[in-house]
Amino acid sequence: MHRASPLLLTLPALLVIGIFMLVPLGYGVAYSFLTASPYGGAQLPFTFEGYQQVLFQRDFDESLYFTTTYLAIIFRSVVLASAAAILCAVLGLPVAWFIACQPAKWRTWLVFVVTLPFWVNSLIRTYCWVLLLRDQGLINLALQKSGLTSGPIGLMYNDGATLLGLVYNFLPFMVLPIYAALERLDPRLIEAAHDLYATRAKVFSRIIIPLALPGLKAGALLVFAPALGYFLVPDLLGGGRNLMIGNLIQIEFTSGRNWPFGAALSVLVTGAVMLVLMIGAMRGKRRKLSDIVGDQL
Amino acid sequence: MASGTDGSGQVDSILELSKITLRFGATTALDDVNINIRAGEFFTLLGPSGCGKTSLLRLLAGLQIPTSGHIRLDGQDITGVPPHRRPVNTVFQSYALFPHLTVARNVAFGLEMLRWQAAAIQKRIPEVLSLVGLSSYGERRTEQLSGGQQQRVALARALAPRPRVLLLDEPMSALDLKLRKETQQELKRLHREAGITFVLVTHDQEEALTLSDRIAVMKDGRVRQIGSPEVIYREPSDTFVADFIGEANLIQASALGRAGVAGLVMVRPEDIAIAPESDAARVRGTISDMRFLGGTVELTVVTDAGNAIRTRSAGAAAVLNHGQAVGRRVGLVWPDRAERVLEG
Numbered sequence: 001m002h003r004a005s006p007l008l009l010t011l012p013a014l015l016v017i018g019i020f021m022l023v024p025l026g027y028g029v030a031y032s033f034l035t036a037s038p039y040g041g042a043q044l045p046f047t048f049e050g051y052q053q054v055l056f057q058r059d060f061d062e063s064l065y066f067t068t069t070y071l072a073i074i075f076r077s078v079v080l081a082s083a084a085a086i087l088c089a090v091l092g093l094p095v096a097w098f099i100a101c102q103p104a105k106w107r108t109w110l111v112f113v114v115t116l117p118f119w120v121n122s123l124i125r126t127y128c129w130v131l132l133l134r135d136q137g138l139i140n141l142a143l144q145k146s147g148l149t150s151g152p153i154g155l156m157y158n159d160g161a162t163l164l165g166l167v168y169n170f171l172p173f174m175v176l177p178i179y180a181a182l183e184r185l186d187p188r189l190i191e192a193a194h195d196l197y198a199t200r201a202k203v204f205s206r207i208i209i210p211l212a213l214p215g216l217k218a219g220a221l222l223v224f225a226p227a228l229g230y231f232l233v234p235d236l237l238g239g240g241r242n243l244m245i246g247n248l249i250q251i252e253f254t255s256g257r258n259w260p261f262g263a264a265l266s267v268l269v270t271g272a273v274m275l276v277l278m279i280g281a282m283r284g285k286r287r288k289l290s291d292i293v294g295d296q297l
Numbered sequence: 298m299a300s301g302t303d304g305s306g307q308v309d310s311i312l313e314l315s316k317i318t319l320r321f322g323a324t325t326a327l328d329d330v331n332i333n334i335r336a337g338e339f340f341t342l343l344g345p346s347g348c349g350k351t352s353l354l355r356l357l358a359g360l361q362i363p364t365s366g367h368i369r370l371d372g373q374d375i376t377g378v379p380p381h382r383r384p385v386n387t388v389f390q391s392y393a394l395f396p397h398l399t400v401a402r403n404v405a406f407g408l409e410m411l412r413w414q415a416a417a418i419q420k421r422i423p424e425v426l427s428l429v430g431l432s433s434y435g436e437r438r439t440e441q442l443s444g445g446q447q448q449r450v451a452l453a454r455a456l457a458p459r460p461r462v463l464l465l466d467e468p469m470s471a472l473d474l475k476l477r478k479e480t481q482q483e484l485k486r487l488h489r490e491a492g493i494t495f496v497l498v499t500h501d502q503e504e505a506l507t508l509s510d511r512i513a514v515m516k517d518g519r520v521r522q523i524g525s526p527e528v529i530y531r532e533p534s535d536t537f538v539a540d541f542i543g544e545a546n547l548i549q550a551s552a553l554g555r556a557g558v559a560g561l562v563m564v565r566p567e568d569i570a571i572a573p574e575s576d577a578a579r580v581r582g583t584i585s586d587m588r589f590l591g592g593t594v595e596l597t598v599v600t601d602a603g604n605a606i607r608t609r610s611a612g613a614a615a616v617l618n619h620g621q622a623v624g625r626r627v628g629l630v631w632p633d634r635a636e637r638v639l640e641g
Binding site for chain 2: 186188192193194195199206211
């Protein structure tokens with residue numbers, strides 16, 4: 001009985017992980033190897049067609065031909081998610097540094113303010129950007145009223161708007177881990193660097209950046225991974241024309257009625273994110289995978 | 298103003314602090330401090346916590362700017378010069394080693410910032426590491442080192458750029474007693490070999506007496522006395538200095554029957570001898586406590602006037618039988634030169 005207790009104690013956690021993670025994931029993987037039913041869903045027999053469709057399309061005469069349509073979407077997703085991660089890092093580092101420099105009693109409040117958008121539904125937040133960016137939106141009105149432009153300028157329905165939405169949505173995921181790293185930075189290290197002839201710029205590049213690096217890495221993963229599969233922002237701000245992989249998956253499961261293909265794409269996205277995480281874990285030899293994602297938040 | 302021998306045998310000043318005052322809001326951390334530190338000397342700022350000694354060190358490092366007053370280094374005003382443009386390096390109390398750099402890279406940091414040639418840096422690193430006895434530790438990470446080793450790295454890092462003045466902020470406070478003694482000797486040797494002016498901050502009077510060429514005793518943001526360890530110990534300028542440095546008996550002059558002398562008479566315990574209760578004794582009293590300290594014996598004598606006077610001597614053990622000392626009446630004697638009259 002005593003020997004069994006460790007296993008018994010971990011059982012609830014194992015059950016939660018099993019039911020909420022492994023089972024859906026397993027379903028996803030299984031669906032990706034099935035054949036599409038005409039009215040949605042999937043059926044036997046097992047096939048690789050779901051994955052085949054990423055690179056090849058079937059012509060009317062049933063012959064396969066190579067297509068870059070989906071590759072382009074995957075490529076755009078990776079580029080946009082990477083750009084979002086980089087932009088978040090550039091914006092998030094000064095914010096995190098600013099918070100870390102404040103007196104302790106203010107810091108908790110400022111961290112709360114950073115997480116404030118989480119309290120509002122992301123759909124509503126993204127619609128707010130629509131209100132701001134559309135042709136009759138606040139920004140265009142202000143530009144025209146002030147005489148800077150004569151007509152509305154197209155702020156929406158392009159990759160720029162998608163990127164803006166992604167950065168806006170995921171910036172807190174970057175700020176928080178960097179802040180966690182910087183908060184632990186001993187201010188005396190900065191004094192010591194100044195004492196050893198480092199200018200402000202050198203202190204930043206030689207002390208602050210290297211010590212914020214674990215936070216930056218964690219933040220980059222936390223932004224990149226969800227941004228890669230996000231569909232709300234490209235749908236609303238990108239206008240559904242410049243698809244990201246998340247939109248494609250959503251379409252395949254709904255109007256496209258091609259669940260195996262959608263599932264295959266999901267598996268690919270998940271696999272890609274896992275790969276990035278694993279490379280990160282292996283390069284930071286002494287840091288465990290769980291540390292990189294876990295201890296920063 | 299600028300340094301130079303003035304004919305009276307005065308040595309060159311490397312650091313001159315004149316009329317330094319530092320205020321934080323309503324509190325005054327430093328109040329009209331004037332100190333001249335000589336080139337090559339081991340100078341110590343000594344005082345209890347909160348006396349302003351660390352603030353003074355931060356002013357020298359450039360990490361803080363005085364509210365008023367001037368600091369001159371080699372005759373040049375550096376009062377407002379930022380830390381990265383002062384040829385002054387600091388050994389911080391917590392060492393403040395860069396955790397993301399190896400020992401060698403920590404040592405090289407200042408040199409890189411000064412844009413030394415790579416070859417010169419590669420030559421300098423083993424030099425300073427061997428100076429502090431850490432030759433084979435260059436590639437270690439600082440977190441793998443013991444407290445004493447970290448302190449040596451901090452020393453090596455601060456000495457590497459060959460600063461004009463080395464500042465040490467309580468560098469031994471984090472070490473245990475044995476290691477502290479060793480490190481004191483080490484510091485003394487480093488001071489000799491490096492030939493650099495050292496300015497040490499400490500609250501440990503024994504450390505100050507052992508290491509320093511001269512000491513500035515501070516209290517409440519003011520300098521109470523500056524002098525060599527011997528002068529500070531033998532001729533304290535006031536009761537605070539007398540009490541803070543070593544042990545002191547402070548006796549009301551009136552209790553000694555000194556007509557016309559106001560204030561307190563200071564006598565060090567080791568200068569007082571036990572004598573028969575005769576007229577020759579300066580004071581008479583009863584032994585209230587006896588402590589055997591190995592080499593010496595410490596006696597507390599309560600005088601007839603009610604003062605508790607402590608004596609310490611090697612001979613007392615021979616004079617008195619250990620168990621029977623307490624309660625005996627004795628006289629106390631000391632030579633004239635051993636006493637010093639201080640204002641109350």
